[in-house]
Amino acid sequence: MSVKKALISVSDKTGVVELARQLNELGVEIISTGGTASLLKQEGVPVIGISEVTGFPEILDGRVKTLHPNIHSGLLAVRADEAHRKQLEELNIQPIDLVIVNLYPFKQTISKPDVTYADAIENIDIGGPTMLRSAAKNHQDVTVVVDAADYATIIAEIKDAGDTTLETRRRLAAKVFRHTAAYDAIISRYLSEQVGELMPESYTVTYEKAQDLRYGENPHQRAAFYRQPLGNEGTISSAEQLHGKELSYNNINDADAALAIVNEFTEPAVVAVKHMNPCGVGIGATIKEAYEKAYAADPVSIFGGIVAANRPIDEATALLLKETFLEIIVAPDFTPEALAVLQEKKNLRLLRLSTQGSAAAPTSFKLTTVAGGALVQDFDTKQIEATDLKVATERQPSEEELKQLLFAWKVVKHVKSNAIVLANNNMTVGVGAGQMNRVGSAKIAIEQAGDLAKGAALASDAFFPMPDTVEAAAKAGITAIIQPGGSVRDQESIDACNRHGIAMVFTSVRHFKH
Template sequence: MTELYPVRRALISVSDKTGLVDFATALAGHGVALLSTGGTARALREAGLDVTDVSDVTGFPEMMDGRVKTLHPVVHGGLLALRDNDDHVASMEEHGIGAIDLVVVNLYPFEETVAKGADYAEVIENIDIGGPAMIRSAAKNHGFVNIVVDVEDYDVVLAEMGAHGGQTTYALRQRLAQTAYARTAAYDTAVSTWMAAQVSDTPRRRTFGGQLAQTLRYGENPHQAAAFYTDGSARPGVATATQHQGKALSYNNINDTDAAFELVSEFAGQGPACAIIKHANPCGVATGATLKEAYSRAFDCDRTSAFGGIIALNHELDEDTAREITGIFTEVVIAPGASDGAVRIFKEKKNLRLLTTDGLADASADGLAVKQVSGGFLVQDKDVGRIARDDLKVVTKRQPSEQEMSDMLFAWTVAKHVKSNAIIYVKDGATVGVGAGQMSRLDSSTIAATKAGRMAEDLGLSETTAKGSVVASDAFFPFADGLLAAAEAGATAVIQPGGSMRDNEVIAAADEAGLAMVFTGMRHFRH
């Protein structure tokens, strides 16, 4: 394989014209002949560059609204011909095919067109055909041809040409080819995923694509390599947030911050709310008259676990709340926005990361949840299930009070974001105990009650904060023991899906304990 190969002729056809003129001017300075199409050719001519239209080379005009312009043997022969193969060279000479040594293509903005909510016909028109074909041809022949699909690689190519007298190395061409194939794969993924949604079918083949956003120091543990990729979605969240200060986010930071923001986004359009997350589980969630109060109440659920946690807010971070948050060590704070005063206060804590998102995530928006397993991956709809008051069925003799009903709906919202088996104690719009990820529902119930009792001692209270609380269970109680543990801790009402073979026994136990209980008919397993 030829290590160094000269760039004599380039074909440039881009929708994103960032840096185009400077790059093309530099290529021309190396004596590279420029081929181009449509708007790209116009932009280069307006910059005073000498450009040959692809249509002049192929002998065919651009036609069918630009759908057909580069799909021609003169183009693809110039890309695919092996320069060290005598038969290929003879074919090029016989048919007047000139070699193309560099292709610069970025594709029609399909992802952006979908994101802006364009209609079906417009989306279809933004599916690029000629671009991916040229990219794949050039990438296949990377022994001789350079393929550039990202603006970020313009300077890399020019640096190599400058260092090697207008030539590039095989190593660079190989790396550019890999990037190119990943780009067309991600592009086809976006198209196929969109099409799957249009036909409302489970696709026979499913692909996922992403673009590198950050190389991470390591994964969950130091011995694991890791990186963060984005999928091009404009949905507010950790992937699209602005980081104002602090060191780069770690793998665990990103995972936990996402969990925190998804939870607090459930309270979009409502009063101030705060969620504090540790190891992807909430250790405190609360509402309040002010954001400061919401944070303080969430913090008072489990002050020990909150240390070194992630804080998510559903309103703009203000100075009072910022001052309160800086009272303990916190890894990340994420919010829709932050006042100038809050930003100034946080600057005193240089290791505290502050992220703003310019909005909350749409908690009701459809999407996919993906989990890798050995030999494949599981794909399911995101859990966007919600329960309204009218959906609840009271199954006990005692009817819940208005406050209990409100707290049960709050607890149910939180339960959706707690690892199964999940038990959540809530009082007056704030969690007072969270039991997560246990192998039995009884253990989760007991742990949550224990945390509530311990927190009451820390706060100097005479009785457990679980007294007078309500309890949410993410799935049904298979036995009455978990429910009775909650009653013993002081809970007065329970919200759960129902559906157990022993529902009647559980209802009877609730009646005997004087509890009010409602069924949702929906569960929220989270593994």
């Protein structure tokens, strides 16, 4: 076998003229359509128009041009099947050996802020995916290329042997079906969102590979990092790495967790994360002050951690950051002086990412895989203001206590359940995460806080099923508590707070994080 006839029809014309010219020099006849045909003719490459093959004009503004038996029979005919060959001869249909097709730019179209529904619909490719699928199905005989990165490979193989290898055709066919599946997934998501079908009967998602990773959570696990094709702004997948060694699986998870927390704050804030839990969070008048508080919150656990800031890092802050071993620093920017300081640490990863203010609303659901399935839910973007709170106790919280309660509440939302966070002076002073009972988390947070627990605010991600957490808080000198409320035994906790003079407010919102 050899490649004698190729069909080229591309929206992205990168490299297509040189490819067609090389195919022509190898004696391959080229069929082409619309704008691709015009470009090739303009560049002096001989082209057979699609209408010459189909005997039918391109109609409906180009919507129908390749959807014809003369095209798809030439793609789908099995060369080793005598009956197929005979039918082609009887109908005077020529086999097509090579298909070079890429699709209308649907993703790019709907990414435009002013895109209309009509524009989106018009950029749904029909003929392209159909040709790709036909050719890919018959990859035993037909080479199909959807990515310009593969042009050099096929040219080299055709030059060497007159045809591509079966191994290459199989690889390219698999790539085509991945490509068309991803294309259809983006279209289905867009159309489903337009009609409000947010959790339909089948849930199809697609991601694009950002990078291969050396390994996963552990060295024996394979891993790669994928980003969603739309709505990446303000996420870790859109960060620009300015310095340091390659990100790892755990780095990416931790950086994402740090970014989620720091985006809760509009004032200058710094978050330090270890194993996806915050070990220190601070806010201040400057980013330097915020970092000083985040560091002081837990100077032991921050070692080897990830730091996220919601303001540019200046030289004064960089000099402090440099004193501690950190894996990653994520910030909206770094001053030239700060960058020079931090780049002295060879392996420190510096990520530039706009995190100013609140995070942009996620454009998709949170997807968690389990063995044999997946869980899909909204991202937890629920915000609480002072006006949302219900004071449950006899004593009202003071203005300062209220400020610390709301600060702690923003943090506890991001701590693994069961979660308790203590805050004092605009910083976390104790974090209890992931315990099997709530009072256990409280005891861990109180022990970490030490004397700083006195006068602190306590936040709990879920209600108190019994008053033991209140009793532990009172013993440590905590003066204010924020929790969802809603337990059948709420009154016992309220009574305990009243006995100890603790102010307690209910949010009526739970923040479980598993």
